[in-house]
Amino acid sequence: MTDPLFLDHWNSEDINQAILDVEAIQEEINYKQAQDSLKNLVIHIDLCEQEKIGLESNIAHLVSMLEKMEQSVVQIAAFGMVGRGKSSVLNAILGQEIFVTGPLHGVTRSVDAANWKLTQDENYPEVQKLIISGMGNAQIQLIDTPGIDEVDGETRELLAKEMAKQVDLILFIVAGDITKVEYDALSQLREAGKPMILAFNKIDQYPEADRMAIYHKIRDERVKQLLSPDEIVMVAASPLVTEVIKDKDGKIKSKKIRSKSQVDALKLKILEILHREGKSLVALNTMLYADEVNEQIVQRKLVIREEAANQLIQKAVMTKAVAIALNPVTVIDLFSGAIIDVAMILALSHLYGMPMTQQGAISLLQKIGFSMGSISASEFLATLGLSSLKGLLSLSAIPTAGVSLIPYVSVAITQAGVAGVSCYAIGQVTKKYLANGASWGPDGPKAVVMSILDSLDETSILNRIKWELQQRL
Numbered sequence: 082m083t084d085p086l087f088l089d090h091w092n093s094e095d096i097n098q099a100i101l102d103v104e105a106i107q108e109e110i111n112y113k114q115a116q117d118s119l120k121n122l123v124i125h126i127d128l129c130e131q132e133k134i135g136l137e138s139n140i141a142h143l144v145s146m147l148e149k150m151e152q153s154v155v156q157i158a159a160f161g162m163v164g165r166g167k168s169s170v171l172n173a174i175l176g177q178e179i180f181v182t183g184p185l186h187g188v189t190r191s192v193d194a195a196n197w198k199l200t201q202d203e204n205y206p207e208v209q210k211l212i213i214s215g216m217g218n219a220q221i222q223l224i225d226t227p228g229i230d231e232v233d234g235e236t237r238e239l240l241a242k243e244m245a246k247q248v249d250l251i252l253f254i255v256a257g258d259i260t261k262v263e264y265d266a267l268s269q270l271r272e273a274g275k276p277m278i279l280a281f282n283k284i285d286q287y288p289e290a291d292r293m294a295i296y297h298k299i300r301d302e303r304v305k306q307l308l309s310p311d312e313i314v315m316v317a318a319s320p321l322v323t324e325v326i327k328d329k330d331g332k333i334k335s336k337k338i339r340s341k342s343q344v345d346a347l348k349l350k351i352l353e354i355l356h357r358e359g360k361s362l363v364a365l366n367t368m369l370y371a372d373e374v375n376e377q378i379v380q381r382k383l384v385i386r387e388e389a390a391n392q393l394i395q396k397a398v399m400t401k402a403v404a405i406a407l408n409p410v411t412v413i414d415l416f417s418g419a420i421i422d423v424a425m426i427l428a429l430s431h432l433y434g435m436p437m438t439q440q441g442a443i444s445l446l447q448k449i450g451f452s453m454g455s456i457s458a459s460e461f462l463a464t465l466g467l468s469s470l471k472g473l474l475s476l477s478a479i480p481t482a483g484v485s486l487i488p489y490v491s492v493a494i495t496q497a498g499v500a501g502v503s504c505y506a507i508g509q510v511t512k513k514y515l516a517n518g519a520s521w522g523p524d525g526p527k528a529v530v531m532s533i534l535d536s537l538d539e540t541s542i543l544n545r546i547k548w549e550l551q552q553r554l
Contacts, residue, residue, distance in 0.1 A: 115364035116150045119371050123147055126378060127434030132385050139374045142247060146367050154220045155355060155363055158244055160270060161254035162263060163228030166282045169318035170254055171211070171223050173342035174351070179211055180225045208244065224248060229266045241266065245273040246370050249362050250354060252347075256283040258295050259303045271307050275366060276354050279304060279313045280347055285320035314350055317343040375518070383516040390432055394508030397425035402501040418500055422446050425504065426511050433515035448526055449510050 123143055133140065149156070159167040168180035211223045229241055245251060251270055255263055271277065281299065284292050292315070300310050322340045327333055354362075401421040426442040437445070510530050514521060522528075 109360065112150070112360040112364045115368050116147070119143070119147050119150060119367060122371055122375055125434070128378065128381065132381055136374075136377060136381060138243075139377060142243075143371060143374055146247065146370065150363065150367055152220055153360070153363075154222055155250070156222045156224060156248040157250045157252060157351065158224035158226060158248040159252045159254055160226055160229060160241060160245075160266065162230045162260070162266075165228075165254045165256045166318050167228075167252075167254045168225050170252065170280055170282055170316060170344065170347070171225055173316070173318040173344040174348060175211070175223070180209065180223075208240070230262050238266075238269075242269065242273075245270050245275065246373070247366075248275065249366050250351065251275050251277040253277060253279050254282050255279065255299070256281070257287075258298055264303065267304065267307060274369065276358065276362065277308065277312060278347065278350055278354075279308055281313065281315045282318055284315045285317040285322075285343070312350075314346045316347050379516060379518055386432055386516070387512075390429060390508075390512045393428055393432065394425065394505060394512070397421055397428075397508060398501045398504045401504045402498065405500045418504075419446070422504060422507055425508055429508065429511050429515055433512075435515055435519050445511065445514070446507065449507055449530060 126140060126143075128136070128140075159171055161167050171180050172178050208227075209225045211225075224244065226241060226244060229238065251273070253263075253267055253270065259267070267279070279299070281296060287295065296313075296315060300313055304313070320340050320343060321337045323335050324338050325333060325335050401418055404417045404421065423439065423442045423446055426445055427437060427439065430437040430442065514526075
């Protein structure tokens with residue numbers, strides 16, 4: 082127990098620092114866990130070339146996000162309509178003219194990112210990225226995206242959605258009262274669940290009263306359901322001021338010139354978020370995106386490997402059914418049936434790219450059998466009872482000149498049918514388990530098993546097995 086006198090030597094600053102130290106340690110742990118999980122996912126994607134079709138960009142993004150975590154990169158992206166000053170705002174934050182700006186709408190044709198190194202996104206050539214190197218391996222990427230209302234609207238919208246999923250902080254730039262297009266885009270970006278700052282740019286173009294009226298309109302009406310007042314700032318990225326000069330004839334003239342940017346409030350807000358959330362923000366965003374891609378990969382495996390898995394299961398069902406039908410010895414029936422079930426599980430595990438050991442397959446079979454309950458019990462009783470009856474009928478085959486083989490075949494087919502249905506159910510459960518990444522999901526094995534059993538048409542499966550057995554026997 083802590084000595085109360087010990088606490089007397091601690092002031093509030095010491096306690097606060099201790100709390101911050103603990104939070105920093107936990108943040109590092111969360112970051113490392115997310116990094117390890119992502120690395121494991123990338124290593125075990127296990128898709129053939131055909132299965133990767135349509136998922137190439139998603140997989141490439143996973144790899145780039147892993148690199149991002151290894152390099153401690155925080156990504157900040159600017160979104161908005163053309164002419165709102167996205168590039169100018171990013172340049173003002175940087176204090177340098179890095180991103181391309183111009184009087185014409187849509188100057189940003191690709192996403193820009195600042196070691197100061199300006200590059201194009203490998204997956205989206207229309208996006209510019211600026212990488213800024215910090216202490217150690219830490220980096221900040223500023224990303225300039227094309228206008229959300231440019232001509233190729235559908236592609237731009239898709240680009241905005243994909244970029245929003247990957248970045249850690251979203252800057253949404255407006256230059257006046259919000260339009261419906263901007264509100265719809267803001268709502269879609271908000272669905273990504275990322276920290277967001279709404280920057281009301283070009284405030285230098287409005288008189289003070291008009292500027293505040295627009296600000297209050299945005300804050301209290303337009304985005305009240307989407308953003309808190311704390312997430313809205315006013316900026317002037319490239320303000321114009323009037324300068325009075327005399328020409329050579331002594332005449333007084335005025336002209337517009339660029340003055341110092343007014344983005345300190347935005348800079349402070351960004352730093353506040355990065356300081357508050359830091360690596361945990363990157364870890365959370367990475368895992369949210371990775372989880373979404375993993376679900377797509379699982380679904381792709383499920384669809385494309387479905388046919389091959391069903392063929393494998395059907396082959397195992399008939400192998401088990403024939404083995405049970407032809408063998409009159411009870412113990413051998415049970416033993417051979419289990420061997421075939423284990424072999425099927427092993428084959429399915431290789432098909433889904435998650436090979437098991439024999440012991441692992443046996444353990445999975447035991448878990449499935451326990452969760453199946455009624456089917457496993459009926460198979461055991463049928464095997465026990467009908468095997469004994471088959472044995473008697475086969476022994477009497479010679480004295481009865483083969484007459485007893487007629488009921489033997491009927492009994493054998495019935496017993497084999499029950500065993501086949503059980504094997505089919507085991508195969509379907511195993512397939513679901515493996516397609517879900519060797520996981521039972523949040524509800525556990527029993528829920529998965531019961532869901533599959535409820536969906537089985539046992540009568541139809543049994544009749545199909547009996548018909549095929551009759552053809553073979």
